[in-house]
Amino acid sequence: IVYSYRTIVRSLRCSYLCTINTSYPVHLSSKIVQITNNKAVFKIGTSVQDVSIRDLALVGGYDTTGTIGILAKGSGGGGKASHFFQFSNLKFSNFSKGIYVNATDNVWQFDNIRLDQSMFEWCDIAVHINSYNSGWSVTSIDLLVPEDGYGFYLERSTYSSFDLIIGNGPFSENYAAALFYVKDH
DSSP, rough: BOOEEEEEEEOOOOOHHHHHHHTOOOOOOOOEEOOTOOOEEEEHHHHHHHHEEEEEHHHHEETOOOOEEHHHHHHHGGGGOOOEEEEEEEEEEOOOOEEEEEEESOOOBBBEEEEEEEESSSSEEEEEEESBBOOEEEEEEEEEEEEEOOEEEEOOHHHHHHHEEEEEESSSSSSSSSEEEEEEO
């Protein structure tokens, strides 16, 4: 569970080279693997604000189902809104959904989200937005979408900006369902 005013960032390790010459530190990214079915690595609820998650690799474990990298789920309006999020330099691999925003009503607001410089590979749905009250700025995203998968699935969404989205599909004769699927925007 992620609470307000948090920054979740990679752990820093120093290689042998770093111990010899501290002028050139070598930083290695951290990887978090979700091995339990139908669970999220990070869960964001109502009334959460000012959160940054960056510089991590998030992985759905082998042969798992229903896994989610980042789940934002809530209901209610007014003071229950969640806003001001930055998701940067992340790698999502093998999830049912990389990022899933689910307003369980038509009121909950998950707003002011910046998603940048990230990669989604082999996620059935890279980003699934199901909230009318979500403003997104999305830049520099690389997608490797599996057969019958989706890059961005906008079930219910509102104002959004997308820039520099690169998408590839499977290396077979069967294609991904869509890079962008817009149901209700």
